[in-house]
Amino acid sequence: MEVFLQQLINGITLGSIYGLIAIGYTMVFGIIGMVNFAHGDVFMVSVFVALIAFLILTTWLGITSIALALFIVLIVAMIFTSLLNWVIERLAYRPLRGSFRLAPLISAIGMSIFLSNFVQVSQGPRNKAIPPMIRGEFVLVDHGNYAVTLSMKQLAIWSVTAILLAIFWYLVAKTRLGRAQRACEQDQKMAALVGVDVDRTISLTFVIAAALAAVAGTLYLMYYGVVSFADGFVPGVKAFTAAVLGGIGSLPGAVVGGILIGLIETFWSAYFSIDYKDVAAFSVLAITLIFLPQGLFGRPDVEKV
Amino acid sequence: MADVRGERVNVVLALRDASKTGVISFFVLLPLIGFLTLTNIRNELILTTRWPLLFTWVGVIFSGRFIYSLAIAPWLAQRAMRPVAAAPSAWRSFVGKWFVPFAIGFAIAYPLIAIFGAGYDSALKWIDNFGIQILIYVMLGWGLNIVVGLAGLLDLGYVAFYAVGAYSYALLAKNFGFTFWLLLPLAGILSSFWGILLGFPVLRLRGDYLAIVTLAFGEIIRLVLINFVDLTNGYAGISGIPRPSFFGIPFNASDNGFDATFGFEFSPLHRTIFLYYVILALAFITAFVTVRLRRMPVGRAWEALREDEIACRSLGINTTNTKLTAFAMGAMFAGFAGSFFAARQGFISPESFTFLESATVLSIVVLGGMGSQIGVALAAVAFVGATEMLRELDFLKQIFGADFDPTQYRMLLFGAAMVLIMIWRPRGLVSSRDPSVFLKERKSISAELTKEGHG
Numbered sequence: 079m080e081v082f083l084q085q086l087i088n089g090i091t092l093g094s095i096y097g098l099i100a101i102g103y104t105m106v107f108g109i110i111g112m113v114n115f116a117h118g119d120v121f122m123v124s125v126f127v128a129l130i131a132f133l134i135l136t137t138w139l140g141i142t143s144i145a146l147a148l149f150i151v152l153i154v155a156m157i158f159t160s161l162l163n164w165v166i167e168r169l170a171y172r173p174l175r176g177s178f179r180l181a182p183l184i185s186a187i188g189m190s191i192f193l194s195n196f197v198q199v200s201q202g203p204r205n206k207a208i209p210p211m212i213r214g215e216f217v218l219v220d221h222g223n224y225a226v227t228l229s230m231k232q233l234a235i236w237s238v239t240a241i242l243l244a245i246f247w248y249l250v251a252k253t254r255l256g257r258a259q260r261a262c263e264q265d266q267k268m269a270a271l272v273g274v275d276v277d278r279t280i281s282l283t284f285v286i287a288a289a290l291a292a293v294a295g296t297l298y299l300m301y302y303g304v305v306s307f308a309d310g311f312v313p314g315v316k317a318f319t320a321a322v323l324g325g326i327g328s329l330p331g332a333v334v335g336g337i338l339i340g341l342i343e344t345f346w347s348a349y350f351s352i353d354y355k356d357v358a359a360f361s362v363l364a365i366t367l368i369f370l371p372q373g374l375f376g377r378p379d380v381e382k383v
Numbered sequence: 384m385a386d387v388r389g390e391r392v393n394v395v396l397a398l399r400d401a402s403k404t405g406v407i408s409f410f411v412l413l414p415l416i417g418f419l420t421l422t423n424i425r426n427e428l429i430l431t432t433r434w435p436l437l438f439t440w441v442g443v444i445f446s447g448r449f450i451y452s453l454a455i456a457p458w459l460a461q462r463a464m465r466p467v468a469a470a471p472s473a474w475r476s477f478v479g480k481w482f483v484p485f486a487i488g489f490a491i492a493y494p495l496i497a498i499f500g501a502g503y504d505s506a507l508k509w510i511d512n513f514g515i516q517i518l519i520y521v522m523l524g525w526g527l528n529i530v531v532g533l534a535g536l537l538d539l540g541y542v543a544f545y546a547v548g549a550y551s552y553a554l555l556a557k558n559f560g561f562t563f564w565l566l567l568p569l570a571g572i573l574s575s576f577w578g579i580l581l582g583f584p585v586l587r588l589r590g591d592y593l594a595i596v597t598l599a600f601g602e603i604i605r606l607v608l609i610n611f612v613d614l615t616n617g618y619a620g621i622s623g624i625p626r627p628s629f630f631g632i633p634f635n636a637s638d639n640g641f642d643a644t645f646g647f648e649f650s651p652l653h654r655t656i657f658l659y660y661v662i663l664a665l666a667f668i669t670a671f672v673t674v675r676l677r678r679m680p681v682g683r684a685w686e687a688l689r690e691d692e693i694a695c696r697s698l699g700i701n702t703t704n705t706k707l708t709a710f711a712m713g714a715m716f717a718g719f720a721g722s723f724f725a726a727r728q729g730f731i732s733p734e735s736f737t738f739l740e741s742a743t744v745l746s747i748v749v750l751g752g753m754g755s756q757i758g759v760a761l762a763a764v765a766f767v768g769a770t771e772m773l774r775e776l777d778f779l780k781q782i783f784g785a786d787f788d789p790t791q792y793r794m795l796l797f798g799a800a801m802v803l804i805m806i807w808r809p810r811g812l813v814s815s816r817d818p819s820v821f822l823k824e825r826k827s828i829s830a831e832l833t834k835e836g837h838g
Contacts, residue, residue: 123415130414158414161411169802170802178809181809184801188746188799189798191798192802196795197415201420207428315602318595322595354606357607360599360606364584
């Protein structure tokens with residue numbers, strides 16, 4: 079029971095990070111129908127940006143308050159990653175809009191290879207590790223030999239995720255931008271006819287996707303404290319799995335899917351085999367796509383001639 | 384006078400455009416190029432800055448954009464205004480007619496050309512690194528072309544079948560002592576069996592979803608290869624795989640070896656040349672089978688499926704079986720290539736079967752022009768050849784300093800090239816369609832007129 083509770087806490091923490099990345103996949107797929115393969119690598123770049131910003135703040139500027147430093151790091155990472163994704167969309171995807179189906183996918187795969195190798199070449203292939211930023215934990219249940227703990231880090235991840243999801247939900251559900259986005263999702267041509275700037279809306283979708291990936295990246299850095307150039311691919315595929323599981327195009331689905339994937343991964347590692355935890359995640363992806371392609375919250379695909 | 388003023392306005396506009404790009408590129412490159420994280424002796428991360436490098440890059444991008452908007456963009460716009468020639472020029476049709484025989488002749492004569500061109504001693508590198516390496520990718524490209532180019536099924540896990548072929552050969556040859564010529568067809572059969580096994584549940588899916596599921600299967604197979612240590616030896620891989628023999632005569636320096644039997648002086652080059660012709664033959668078989676299959680009902684069904692799946696179904700084509708045959712055929716050729724790869728290397732590990740490999744083969748197919756065998760071959764030569772060429776660029780060390788290693792930029796340039804070629808020619812290098820069925824005369828169809836279904 080204690081193990082179960084502890085894994086539940088760990089799983090939700092991991093799942094929050096996946097959920098934040100998954101929103102980026104689901105939004106981009108919803109609006110232009112493309113699997114943004116480079117999104118996992120955008121997330122990885124955001125971890126590097128956060129790492130560099132954190133080092134500047136703590137070692138050069140001597141900011142000692144971790145909370146303040148993390149807040150600034152979060153903002154900086156969001157700004158730079160959004161800018162990067164905006165540029166990527168302009169360079170690699172916009173010229174291919176209206177082109178045939180495979181072109182943006184190949185372009186995104188190329189971009190993914192480019193980004194991870196760019197980081198490898200510019201920052202070196204080794205793992206980058208920083209000492210833990212936040213220490214301290216709450217003991218929830220203590221049975222002498224096994225204590226269930228909720229660390230400050232995990233609490234921070236939960237609260238940051240919750241706050242940002244609330245802001246983001248408000249943005250999509252209540253603002254003009256959100257309405258434009260949903261309109262483009264339903265029918266780009268009609269949206270353009272009624273005066274929605276489609277190109278700008280798509281650009282902003284990429285910007286929001288990257289901002290949320292940067293939140294995930296900052297939290298990832300805070301939680302694990304280590305990153306390398308190759309860390310984009312697997313979290314990317316898992317977040318995509320989360321998006322598919324939740325029903326692609328559905329925003330609450332992405333978050334629920336992310337938490338489910340986090341839970342499946344941690345429980346699998348705890349009870350079965352840690353070596354095969356990625357196999358478990360990939361199998362969930364395959365099984366979902368085969369048996370439940372519309373996901374938990376998605377609309378069924380209508381076949382049109 | 385008006386002309387001069389127009390020029391000046393253009394320059395001002397181009398400058399403004401370039402400054403905007405420069406400012407954006409400064410901020411995009413600032414974190415990752417402006418700063419460098421290094422690990423010091425106490426294993427702590429420290430930061431250093433690289434302002435000169437950052438400003439060099441911003442300068443390069445600024446001037447590139449300036450030249451683009453001043454000179455290249457107007458030129459492109461002017462060219463787009465010109466009407467497209469209806470019939471291909473005489474020169475192009477001449478090239479089109481003679482290119483294939485010439486390329487086949489060149490491929491057959493290549494080892495001799497390499498020996499005469501580079502000398503007996505350094506020919507090994509040219510035949511092995513360029514010839515064999517490129518031909519493996521040509522063969523993989525042609526195999527995947529059946530799945531992606533003809534049947535229109537997007538497969539991102541193609542490397543899984545390549546891995547099945549390679550591990551089948553390695554394990555069966557090491558543990559049971561079977562020979563290369565027995566295992567080559569066996570590996571193909573095993574791979575196509577896996578193709579059917581994996582294909583059966585997923586072929587109801589379409590487009591991007593199919594791509595992602597095949598990616599998941601590819602990764603699962605790789606992770607199983609890593610973790611099933613008892614069978615596959617995990618990360619360490621399998622070494623000491625028996626090398627192929629010349630129909631029973633081994634390539635070694637012993638008395639009953641190839642060179643002694645035929646009265647040559649012993650040289651490792653002979654095995655490489657033999658391997659070159661084996662893979663060349665395998666590649667030709669792939670091409671030949673594909674060409675013939677395209678004329679058979681099943682090939683026609685593949686192409687019909689690519690163009691419109693719903694129409695296909697309403698005409699009574701069994702789409703599941705049609706897709707499965709395409710999957711199995713593609714997997715079989717990957718299995719051949721895989722067992723050849725294992726036999727050539729003598730060592731395999733899961734490292735060789737990553738997603739990157741699938742992405743490389745897929746981009747060769749798409750960049751070459753889906754469905755076009757010549758295009759795929761050209762793309763394989765261009766990509767693999769160019770990435771291998773980077774190893775040879777030692778003169779760059781004199782420009783950029785001794786610690787400049789061009790090979791580390793291999794994948795970086797590869798990714799950038801994928802994006803650029805997609806933007807330049809989204810339909811690939813050879814983008815026209817040659818119909819396999821026609822009414823009166825065979826006419827190439829421009830890719831702009833064809834529309835892919837949802838496959």
